[in-house]
Amino acid sequence: MSQNVRVRFAPSPTGGLHLGGVRTVLYNYLFAKHHNGKFIVRIEDTDQTRFVEGAEAYIFKTLEWCGLQPDESPLHSGPFEPYRQSERKPSYKKYAEELVSKGLAYYAFDTAEELEQKRKEIPNFQYGHATRGSLKNSLTLSKEETDQLVNSKTPYVIRIKIEPHQEIKFNDLIRGEVCFDTTQVDDKVLLKADEMPTYHLAVVVDDYLMQISHAFRGEEWLPSAPVHIFLWQYLFGLDKMPQWAHLPLILKPDGHGKLSKRDGDRLGFPVFAMDWLDPKTNETTQGFKEKGFLPQAFINMLAMLGWNSGIEQEIFSLEELVDKFSLERVHKAGAKFDFEKAKWYNHEWIKKLDASTLLLDVKNQLSSANINIEDDEKLTTIITLVKDRCTLLTDFLDQTKYFFKTPENIDLTAIQPKWDEKKTTFFRQIIAQWHNNFSSTAVELEQEFKALATTQEIKVGELMMPLRIMLVGGKFGPGVFDIATILGKDETIARIENVLTLLSK
Ligand code: GLU
Numbered sequence: 001m002s003q004n005v006r007v008r009f010a011p012s013p014t015g016g017l018h019l020g021g022v023r024t025v026l027y028n029y030l031f032a033k034h035h036n037g038k039f040i041v042r043i044e045d046t047d048q049t050r051f052v053e054g055a056e057a058y059i060f061k062t063l064e065w066c067g068l069q070p071d072e073s074p075l076h077s078g079p080f081e082p083y084r085q086s087e088r089k090p091s092y093k094k095y096a097e098e099l100v101s102k103g104l105a106y107y108a109f110d111t112a113e114e115l116e117q118k119r120k121e122i123p124n125f126q127y128g129h130a131t132r133g134s135l136k137n138s139l140t141l142s143k144e145e146t147d148q149l150v151n152s153k154t155p156y157v158i159r160i161k162i163e164p165h166q167e168i169k170f171n172d173l174i175r176g177e178v179c180f181d182t183t184q185v186d187d188k189v190l191l192k193a194d195e196m197p198t199y200h201l202a203v204v205v206d207d208y209l210m211q212i213s214h215a216f217r218g219e220e221w222l223p224s225a226p227v228h229i230f231l232w233q234y235l236f237g238l239d240k241m242p243q244w245a246h247l248p249l250i251l252k253p254d255g256h257g258k259l260s261k262r263d264g265d266r267l268g269f270p271v272f273a274m275d276w277l278d279p280k281t282n283e284t285t286q287g288f289k290e291k292g293f294l295p296q297a298f299i300n301m302l303a304m305l306g307w308n309s310g311i312e313q314e315i316f317s318l319e320e321l322v323d324k325f326s327l328e329r330v331h332k333a334g335a336k337f338d339f340e341k342a343k344w345y346n347h348e349w350i351k352k353l354d355a356s357t358l359l360l361d362v363k364n365q366l367s368s369a370n371i372n373i374e375d376d377e378k379l380t381t382i383i384t385l386v387k388d389r390c391t392l393l394t395d396f397l398d399q400t401k402y403f404f405k406t407p408e409n410i411d412l413t414a415i416q417p418k419w420d421e422k423k424t425t426f427f428r429q430i431i432a433q434w435h436n437n438f439s440s441t442a443v444e445l446e447q448e449f450k451a452l453a454t455t456q457e458i459k460v461g462e463l464m465m466p467l468r469i470m471l472v473g474g475k476f477g478p479g480v481f482d483i484a485t486i487l488g489k490d491e492t493i494a495r496i497e498n499v500l501t502l503l504s505k
Helices: 019-034 055-066 085-091 093-101 112-121 143-151 199-209 219-236 261-267 295-303 318-324 339-352 355-367 376-389 395-403 421-436 442-455 461-472 480-504
Strands: 006-009 038-041 105-108 157-160 167-172 176-181 189-191 214-218 243-247
Touching: 006 019, 006 214, 019 038, 019 055, 019 214, 019 243, 019 295, 019 318, 038 055, 055 295, 085 093, 085 199, 093 105, 093 157, 093 189, 093 199, 093 219, 105 143, 157 219, 167 219, 167 243, 176 219, 189 199, 199 219, 214 219, 219 243, 295 318, 295 339, 339 376, 355 376, 355 395, 376 395, 376 480, 395 480, 421 442, 421 461, 421 480, 442 461, 442 480, 461 480
Parallel strands: 006 038, 214 243
Antiparallel strands: 105 157, 157 189, 167 176
């Protein structure tokens, strides 16, 4: 690619970041890094009515967690500062005025009440070619009347003037040629009464000023494309326009419609990247992070929702994704979200990562249950033993806590039906034996255990499960002698004794 690649993610800070939003970030990032380009985050906060406290900070925290750091953003200085549109307010008005002077936009003075009245009178009212001739704007008023209203500071907006029956075409990097008939396109507001631009004007002006080469965004923005193309054509020239790619939607698991937060609530899985505390309702929506996902798995799963590598491999690190990513392999059709598959990715990543990489996450899981571990070496050994059994990071709590705390619940019902005196004798004796000499390896402990079982003529298979329940509390966990080695002599003996006492009651 000869051109300097500069891409942008341009979120409006209106709430938590949906996984579709993170995927847009990811594809932007992968494309930029693949082409040694720059990834820019621009905050599109011109709609003050939709502004939500904390949403911008949340976006940056999410990007940090995902490891998708921007090169330029409100938090990462760059040559086109500021990167928050509300701070760029003075730069937009002149472009709207330029369009007015070219006859491609106009002043509209209609009040909110007047427009409301029109909406009541005309079904599906749109401010556009069919209605603007009967509304209060600089197309229907004389020049003197218009000047007088502007000079007397009557509030007005600037609207784009879209002519009907025109064909607007552009080449989408995913969809190929896309054509629109302008007849259905309304005269969008470009500049509001407070001189704040709307999204449509601001996105085009900033993509131009920030020298954006490629603009990737969700398919839901496709209907806005004709307005943007129009603005590009008349303000800056189509040769300067970024190349567009409208990314496929992420669909509900049944494939019917766009995946929404409500689907997640209904079906019991997260849709946001991280926990989002809505400041208005004070409600927290669980995120993938808090559900127990690794960022590596989350990113990997998202990359594959709408793109394929062309090879069988499914597990990719971020570096590998950067290397392999190409827009040609992004699908046109929407991608169905499958939570079981998302968990599969996480499980694969837990298996793949070293125990030492998982250490901090596991410590956090344990400390949430007030188990604070300082012995990193011991915890690392434990993680190595149990990690293949964990699908989510939250699974580590149950899979590791019994190493540090005597199990609270012991599944005696699994032992009792087949329990007899012979087994009591066996366990009493193994305690005595281990009391005198507790071998340091799992292999030796197992040999001693089996030898005693043979001497006492008990099937070793009938003793293993009771031993596991004595040490762990239930029928789970890695090799039982590995567990015993880590628990050590005193704790192993104490746990066996405890259960023998319970069984004798
Ligand atoms: N501000 C828009 C959003 O909230 C950006 C859309 C675009 O990338 O053009 O997603």
